[in-house]
Amino acid sequence: MNQTEIQARESLHPEHIVSPKSYVAVFLALLVLTATTTLVAFVDLGPWNTVVALGIAFIKATLVVLIFMHIRWSSNLTRIIIVGGLFWLAILLALTFSDFATRGWLPILRMRP
Amino acid sequence: MAAEFIPEAEPLHPRDNYLNVRYGVGSWLLTRDHKRIALLYLASITFFFFLGGLFALLIRLELLTPGGDLVQSETYNKLFTMHGVVMIFFFLIPSIPAVLGNFLIPMMIGAKDLAFPRLNLLSWYIYIVGAAFTMWAVVHGGVDTGWTFYTPLSTAAANGHVVATAVGIFITGFSSILTGLNFIVTIHTMRAPGLTWFRLPLFVWSHYATSLIMVLGTPVIAVTLLMVGVERIFHLGLFDPALGGDPVLFQHLFWFYSHPAVYIMILPAMGVISEVVTTFSRKNIFGYRFVAFASVAIAVLGFLVWGHHMFVSGQSVYAGMIFSLLSFLVAIPSAIKVFNWTATMYRGSISWRTPMLYAFGFIGLFTIGGLTGLFLATLGVDVHVHDTYFIVAHFHYIMVGGAIMGYLGGMHYWWPKISGKMYPEGWARFAALIVFIGFNLTFFPQFVLGYLGMPRRYHAYPPEFQVLNVMSTAGASVLGVGYVIPMIYFAWSMRYGKNAPANPWRSTGLEWQTTSPPPTENFPVPPVVTSEPYVYATESEVVG
Amino acid sequence: MADPRRLPHGEDGGPATGPGYLQHHFESLVQQKDASSLGMWLFLVTEILFFGGLFLVYTIYRWSYPLAFADASRHMDVRLGTTNTAVLIISSLTMAMAVHSAAAGRRRLIIPFLAATMLLGTTFLGIKAIEYTEHIRHHLFPGPWFHYPGPQIHARPAELFFSLYFAMTGLHALHMVIGLGILSVLVVQSRRGRYTGQWHTPIEMSGLYWHFVDIVWIFLFPLLYLIGRHVH
Numbered sequence A: 001m002n003q004t005e006i007q008a009r010e011s012l013h014p015e016h017i018v019s020p021k022s023y024v025a026v027f028l029a030l031l032v033l034t035a036t037t038t039l040v041a042f043v044d045l046g047p048w049n050t051v052v053a054l055g056i057a058f059i060k061a062t063l064v065v066l067i068f069m070h071i072r073w074s075s076n077l078t079r080i081i082i083v084g085g086l087f088w089l090a091i092l093l094a095l096t097f098s099d100f101a102t103r104g105w106l107p108i109l110r111m112r113p
Numbered sequence B: 001m002a003a004e005f006i007p008e009a010e011p012l013h014p015r016d017n018y019l020n021v022r023y024g025v026g027s028w029l030l031t032r033d034h035k036r037i038a039l040l041y042l043a044s045i046t047f048f049f050f051l052g053g054l055f056a057l058l059i060r061l062e063l064l065t066p067g068g069d070l071v072q073s074e075t076y077n078k079l080f081t082m083h084g085v086v087m088i089f090f091f092l093i094p095s096i097p098a099v100l101g102n103f104l105i106p107m108m109i110g111a112k113d114l115a116f117p118r119l120n121l122l123s124w125y126i127y128i129v130g131a132a133f134t135m136w137a138v139v140h141g142g143v144d145t146g147w148t149f150y151t152p153l154s155t156a157a158a159n160g161h162v163v164a165t166a167v168g169i170f171i172t173g174f175s176s177i178l179t180g181l182n183f184i185v186t187i188h189t190m191r192a193p194g195l196t197w198f199r200l201p202l203f204v205w206s207h208y209a210t211s212l213i214m215v216l217g218t219p220v221i222a223v224t225l226l227m228v229g230v231e232r233i234f235h236l237g238l239f240d241p242a243l244g245g246d247p248v249l250f251q252h253l254f255w256f257y258s259h260p261a262v263y264i265m266i267l268p269a270m271g272v273i274s275e276v277v278t279t280f281s282r283k284n285i286f287g288y289r290f291v292a293f294a295s296v297a298i299a300v301l302g303f304l305v306w307g308h309h310m311f312v313s314g315q316s317v318y319a320g321m322i323f324s325l326l327s328f329l330v331a332i333p334s335a336i337k338v339f340n341w342t343a344t345m346y347r348g349s350i351s352w353r354t355p356m357l358y359a360f361g362f363i364g365l366f367t368i369g370g371l372t373g374l375f376l377a378t379l380g381v382d383v384h385v386h387d388t389y390f391i392v393a394h395f396h397y398i399m400v401g402g403a404i405m406g407y408l409g410g411m412h413y414w415w416p417k418i419s420g421k422m423y424p425e426g427w428a429r430f431a432a433l434i435v436f437i438g439f440n441l442t443f444f445p446q447f448v449l450g451y452l453g454m455p456r457r458y459h460a461y462p463p464e465f466q467v468l469n470v471m472s473t474a475g476a477s478v479l480g481v482g483y484v485i486p487m488i489y490f491a492w493s494m495r496y497g498k499n500a501p502a503n504p505w506r507s508t509g510l511e512w513q514t515t516s517p518p519p520t521e522n523f524p525v526p527p528v529v530t531s532e533p534y535v536y537a538t539e540s541e542v543v544g
Numbered sequence C: 001m002a003d004p005r006r007l008p009h010g011e012d013g014g015p016a017t018g019p020g021y022l023q024h025h026f027e028s029l030v031q032q033k034d035a036s037s038l039g040m041w042l043f044l045v046t047e048i049l050f051f052g053g054l055f056l057v058y059t060i061y062r063w064s065y066p067l068a069f070a071d072a073s074r075h076m077d078v079r080l081g082t083t084n085t086a087v088l089i090i091s092s093l094t095m096a097m098a099v100h101s102a103a104a105g106r107r108r109l110i111i112p113f114l115a116a117t118m119l120l121g122t123t124f125l126g127i128k129a130i131e132y133t134e135h136i137r138h139h140l141f142p143g144p145w146f147h148y149p150g151p152q153i154h155a156r157p158a159e160l161f162f163s164l165y166f167a168m169t170g171l172h173a174l175h176m177v178i179g180l181g182i183l184s185v186l187v188v189q190s191r192r193g194r195y196t197g198q199w200h201t202p203i204e205m206s207g208l209y210w211h212f213v214d215i216v217w218i219f220l221f222p223l224l225y226l227i228g229r230h231v232h
């Protein structure tokens, strides 16, 4: 990287200083979501209980990543890395499930654990 | 043309390169120079290569005769386990990346060091600590689970020091993770001015792909071994069938890492071959971008096929079919590479130097290994040859015929840069020939044995298999000699070899533009890159 | 004060030491900072996959034994779990504020915020320890002493649940302990005045780590404590 490139990048990415207000807002949102997820868990929504619980967890995690971890102001490379990591986790889950989910399909081999 | 005959290093200037800049044990054990760390790794993996070789020797000696006369089955189980563990985790996975990659990546991208030099040294120490645990287990009686640690054998039944060995591999895994992380960050942030992504040498591309696997795959084997450990120690029944747990789940986790891990072993070797083939054919690489992307494609697709190790494990047949189909996809980028190397050599002016001999060996043997991989990926065929010597032959064609050939080729190619000395060409060619002959004599009969139905991992076998086994053992001793000879002449050359010029092969790589051996900062003046990586052909008839 | 982005290498061209200085092998402080943050995020990716292995095992077994898992989950103490979640969230706020203070150049506030974070982290571990003791007292630790108080038909998969519970929360707690260790180093270094508005990379990176550990808990909490609540 030469000097002009470096200077160009410095002016492009000045360090972002997030105001404490946004932190507090996110913090309050996280507390509210925690309360919600706990309360909702006591209501019978059938299969939706899990969906709601995981959905709220995802929202909370996203808030932390975006604001507390500054991803809202970070480079695309960093975002690709995070999405990539999650995608690899998805590969692990999905292909393993391709085994467990289809085990019952062949009548002679009902071998659920 | 002037550049390649830089006057030989004068003995009157004692402190002009990374080797002689400082002396003493401390200057090595506390170094942060990537080149010195590479040599620390070289020493350690060489030790493990010969240790693993010793186990192999004992295995082959036992198999010389059909009966179990040299060792009992328990001992035999420990021998092949320790052979696999040492060779895979302590030799092959660190081999090219930690030695050649460490040494060369900063030089190839015109940087002074890796992005995190202290982390690099730490990786080596972590490796040593992991190795110490595993060595402790070896000395105190070993393990007998196979390198695969399948549960419930490893959690409930196995004799020996499963936990110590697993802890050793767990720790060493972090060394691998940190090396990969360091490479990725370095390649992203430390390239010389003008060195765009598509001007990177293919060696760097293949290490980038390798590092992706190290970073994305290794944590999974780490946590898997951790689970085996806590199941064995604390009785947390994570894979325990008695509680309704599923040992096949362990296999999923294990192979999620361990299939991609085979590409940790082969991708760096492919990078070496790309460099060697262009240099000694004096041609630009054919289809640069295809070869570069093929590395990344292999790394990605390699994560989608692990279930082909589990066709007969109780995995659902439907999953088996998916994994079988996906496995065929990996063959495509691998084949692209082989085609492109061949096309690069086509009408090139080929010189038969030692590295090139190894490259030829690699291409031929890797192709055989890869094609038999396709046999095995075919669900219906694998049901018959699974757990026979056919498998053993398949992966040795790739790991020994491919990866180790690449490693030796690379060691010869860059030895002048690393040591500042030339190796003796005549001896080296002779050794390469011995290795090639010994290798095929050892492992080709194993294809036949497997096809005829000899199972792997038994210490005794029916007498009708003896002829082929004797051939294999004989080949192994030839191969062993082939590996010892380079050890001797490399050591010899450090003292008595001719001084190496900066660029003995008239290569265009950046690493050859500095002195041999390089100064600590690699380049007296930071280089600026203005052209594509391989500029051998005058007329530009190159794709990509 | 000289522009820190242009601070020189060490005298002899070798590595200069001291805060904010450029290490010898980098061209600029921006490059150095980019490398650290890229490295940290890659490390967090390895952590995703590290915990990911356990999440996979959890998912498969929960999918296989939904009723037993729901039943076993009811032996968790929701009040303690919720409290602990809140504690961790507060600690994430204080951690973010520590990073903020460093970046805004309010150096006097760094240590109080770090200390608050450590206090909250320790509280979390304390509550976790209380929970562990209770479980062990009730024979819920897997192994030969395990005795399931619920319906015996669920006993064996429930033992799987508790194996996962201890493995996952244990690994998480281990990360917390490591985090506390890192924070105490930061406190010591801050007292020596190592961090400035321009250079506070270690605080930032440790912040990322701390938030990541928080996120893991954000998922562990509903998956372990809340799945059986609506079944009566």
Ligand code: HEM
Binding pocket: B148, B262, B263, B265, B266, B308, B309, B327, B328, B330, B331, B334, B369, B370, B371, B372, B373, B374, B376, B377, B378, B382, B385, B386, B387, B391, B394, B395, B398, B399, B403
């Ligand atoms: C074209 C690519 C490849 C394909 C399609 C392929 C396919 C397979 C299959 C299906 C098996 C399982 C056979 C069985 O256990 O029944 C296998 C085993 C194996 N392969 Fe490959 N392979 C390929 C490349 C490689 C490479 C590049 C390496 C190493 C560098 C490798 C190393 C191994 C090892 C170590 C095993 C045996 C593991 C064990 O059970 O101990 N393979 N291969």
Ligand SMILES: [Cu+2]
Binding pocket: B258, B259, B262, B305, B306, B308, B309
């Ligand atoms: Cu495989």
